[in-house]
Amino acid sequence: xxSQGKDIxxxxxxxxxxxxxxxxxxxxxxxxxxxxxxxxxESGVHFSQRMVEELRQVSSAxxxxxxxxxxxxxxxxxxxxxxxxxVKPTELPFDVEGKxxxxxxxxxxxxxxxxxxxxxxxxxGRPRSIELMVLVDRRFNRHFPIRPDYxxxxxxxxxxxxxxxxxxxxxxxxxxxxxASDS
Amino acid sequence: xxxxxxxxxxxxxxxTADDIELIFRTADxxxxxxxxxxxxxxxxxxxxxxxLFFENSTRTRLSFELAExxxxxxxxxxxxxxxxxxxxxxxxxxxxxxxxxxxxxIVLRHPEPGAPHFLSRxxxxxxxxxxxxxxxxxxxxxxxxxxxxxxxxxxxxxxxAIVGDIRHSRVALSNIYCLQKxxxxxxxxxxxxxxxxxxxxxxxxxxxRLREALEWADAANVLRIQLERQxxxxxxxxxxxxxxxxxxxxxxxxxxxxxxxMHPGPINRGIELDSDVAxxxxxxxxxxxxxxxxIRMAVLFLLAQKIRQxx
Numbered sequence: 001x002x003s004q005g006k007d008i009x010x011x012x013x014x015x016x017x018x019x020x021x022x023x024x025x026x027x028x029x030x031x032x033x034x035x036x037x038x039x040x041x042e043s044g045v046h047f048s049q050r051m052v053e054e055l056r057q058v059s060s061a062x063x064x065x066x067x068x069x070x071x072x073x074x075x076x077x078x079x080x081x082x083x084x085x086x087v088k089p090t091e092l093p094f095d096v097e098g099k100x101x102x103x104x105x106x107x108x109x110x111x112x113x114x115x116x117x118x119x120x121x122x123x124x125g126r127p128r129s130i131e132l133m134v135l136v137d138r139r140f141n142r143h144f145p146i147r148p149d150y151x152x153x154x155x156x157x158x159x160x161x162x163x164x165x166x167x168x169x170x171x172x173x174x175x176x177x178x179x180a181s182d183s
Numbered sequence: 184x185x186x187x188x189x190x191x192x193x194x195x196x197x198x199t200a201d202d203i204e205l206i207f208r209t210a211d212x213x214x215x216x217x218x219x220x221x222x223x224x225x226x227x228x229x230x231x232x233x234x235l236f237f238e239n240s241t242r243t244r245l246s247f248e249l250a251e252x253x254x255x256x257x258x259x260x261x262x263x264x265x266x267x268x269x270x271x272x273x274x275x276x277x278x279x280x281x282x283x284x285x286x287x288x289i290v291l292r293h294p295e296p297g298a299p300h301f302l303s304r305x306x307x308x309x310x311x312x313x314x315x316x317x318x319x320x321x322x323x324x325x326x327x328x329x330x331x332x333x334x335x336x337x338x339x340x341x342x343x344a345i346v347g348d349i350r351h352s353r354v355a356l357s358n359i360y361c362l363q364k365x366x367x368x369x370x371x372x373x374x375x376x377x378x379x380x381x382x383x384x385x386x387x388x389x390x391x392r393l394r395e396a397l398e399w400a401d402a403a404n405v406l407r408i409q410l411e412r413q414x415x416x417x418x419x420x421x422x423x424x425x426x427x428x429x430x431x432x433x434x435x436x437x438x439x440x441x442x443x444x445m446h447p448g449p450i451n452r453g454i455e456l457d458s459d460v461a462x463x464x465x466x467x468x469x470x471x472x473x474x475x476x477x478i479r480m481a482v483l484f485l486l487a488q489k490i491r492q493x494x
Contacts, residue, residue: 070212073224073254073484084186084488087212123221 005164009153009176017152021133022054024150025102032061036099040117041070041088044105046167047135051104067092069103071116074123090120097125106165108134111146136163136176190489191303191310192482194319195360203364207329209481210474217253217477227256227487233286235278236313237263237293242448242472243313243323247290250479259286274298275305282306287490288483291315309486317351323447324357326478328365330471331402334443339366344396344442347406347428347455348377350417354447358404359385372396373428376417393428394437402443405430405455421454431457435465443467 009017029035032055039048045068052064070088078085103117114132121127135152141159153176155163160181168174187202195203216224232251236244244260251258261281278289288309291299296318299310314320328338335341343362349355349371359369363386370388371378378389390396397403408424418424435441444456444466452458460466 072212073216073226075226078226078488086185087209089212090215119225123219123224125220 005177005179007175008155008163008178011168011174014174014176017135018050018054019058021135021150021152022051022058025051025055025133026059029100032059032064034100035065035102036094036096037064037066037102037104038092038117038121039066039068040103040105040113041068041072041090043107043165044068044103046169047106047165048104050167051133065094065099067094069117069120071113071120074116074120076112076116092124095125096121096127099127101127101130102133103130104133106134107136107138107163108132108146108148109138109141109163111142111144114146115144135165138163186488187485190486191299191312192321192486193299193303193310193312195321195324195357195364196319198321198361198364200364203325203328203361206325206478206481206485207332209485210329210477213253213480213484214474214477216480217473223253223255225255226484227251227254230254230287230487230490231257231259231285232288232290232483233259233261233281234290234313235261235281235292237274237291237298238314239264240292240313242475243292243320246472246475247311247313247322247479250476250483253476254480254483256288256483259284274302278302278306282308288486309489311482311486314353316353317356318353319357319360320353320447321357321361322475322479322482323354324361325482326471326475327354327358327404327445327447328361329478330445330467330474331362331367331443332365333470333474334467335401337366338362341367342370342399342401343367344370344372344390344400344403345406346371346393346396346403346430347373348408348417349373349382349406350377350379351409352406354404354406359387370396370399374418374424393430393434397430397434397438397442400442402445403430404445404447406447407449407451408454425454429453429455429457430460432459432463435460441465445471448472 037048039045048066052066055064068091070090072085072087131149133150134148137148137151137154139154139156162179164177166175185205188199189197234247248258290311290313292313294316296316298315299312303310312321331338345355345358362369370390372390372393375391444460446468450456450461
């Protein structure tokens with residue numbers, strides 16, 4: 001039987017966390033037009049859209065460069081997965097060459113998604129730098145030497161636990177939930 | 184959900200409309216990849232594909248090979264004219280020998296209808312039919328329908344004429360299956376000797392007058408006269424065929440709303456299509472060729488998902 005999930009970030013704290021992360025971006029990019037936000041399909045795309053809204057609210061920036069990246073064709077576990085991969089659009093409305101890229105994903109766990117995203121991004125050109133922002137950093141069971149530059153919350157959970165970010169656009173409420181193993 | 188219902192692409196007939204839509208959605212993304220500075224993705228880097236061509240082909244073989252290379256697969260090519268088939272080896276022996284070199288997928292073109300179906304019963308590799316005699320040519324039908332979907336948005340309710348040598352055409356049969364599954368209406372048109380007498384059983388309209396079909400159609404898929412498959416003379420002369428079934432600028436100008444012109448290639452210029460049509464803005468022939476690579480990448484990508492799973 002699937003266990004009941006528990007909230008590890010309520011909607012009130014969720015809002016504060018998004019705002020803090022937006023301020024951290026502003027702190028590191030005095031000129032906001034330098035940063036190019038790229039959400040990883042598809043959960044990272046919700047995150048990036050919200051971050052772009054947040055940045056517009058807390059700064060006077062008119063334009064915040066942003067796009068979305070699909071990594072289906074770049075996954076290293078393509079043949080090992082039992083669940084099928086649904087390919088999603090990639091939209092990068094700017095030239096990656098020489099730009100400062102900020103990759104966004106909701107949960108960082110093994111690091112394989114971020115690794116694939118960097119491989120995918122490099123197919124569009126040579127960015128000046130790539131930084132990583134995640135809403136949830138699951139510190140244990142990392143497979144690659146990848147660490148986030150900006151973190152919403154850090155979660156120490158067992159390997160068989162499952163962390164899910166829920167967005168108001170989809171489920172009606174912003175929150176982060178954790179589920180124990182379902183086996 | 185997002186997975187093909189079949190383990191091979193033997194034809195269009197066994198596919199569902201959902202399969203075809205999945206192939207199209209995946210091809211959309213590959214088409215975007217082909218516009219990028221680096222037109223290559225690492226998806227199939229641990230896959231080996233053998234292109235086995237027991238019959239001549241330029242476009243299809245190049246298109247498959249390019250699709251495989253852009254997916255980072257290892258590719259080996261085989262053509263019957265330069266192989267041991269000439270020394271009398273059977274199809275199954277040839278393929279088993281190739282598979283023992285650890286090949287994961289086979290793209291097969293063969294003059295005998297059903298050759299890929301036969302192989303699929305004996306060997307453990309994903310098989311893509313790249314044309315089996317007069318039976319099916321599924322990737323051609325997929326890229327034709329995909330091109331029409333780009334032009335019209337949807338094929339639901341669209342009217343498509345297939346013109347020419349229907350009897351010997353695997354493109355015609357695969358097109359009929361594919362377009363019907365996507366909701367289009369089909370009319371076949373050509374000389375009575377080149378239209379199979381029972382073709383109405385497939386739910387298509389039949390016409391023997393080109394003008395009537397072109398007036399009716401939103402798009403016309405014009406086929407090549409396949410002289411190499413005609414064992415008896417089905418038409419009095421090519422000149423007569425061109426006179427009654429060839430499409431020229433004047434043919435289109437006489438119509439109220441001329442259809443979009445497609446052709447699977449290679450074109451016999453001056454017979455089924457005149458240059459002033461083939462090279463005009465009414466033609467989407469080169470768009471078809473461009474889409475061919477994206478469609479074949481999508482098919483290879485989706486079938487590769489079936490490799491480990493079946494072991």
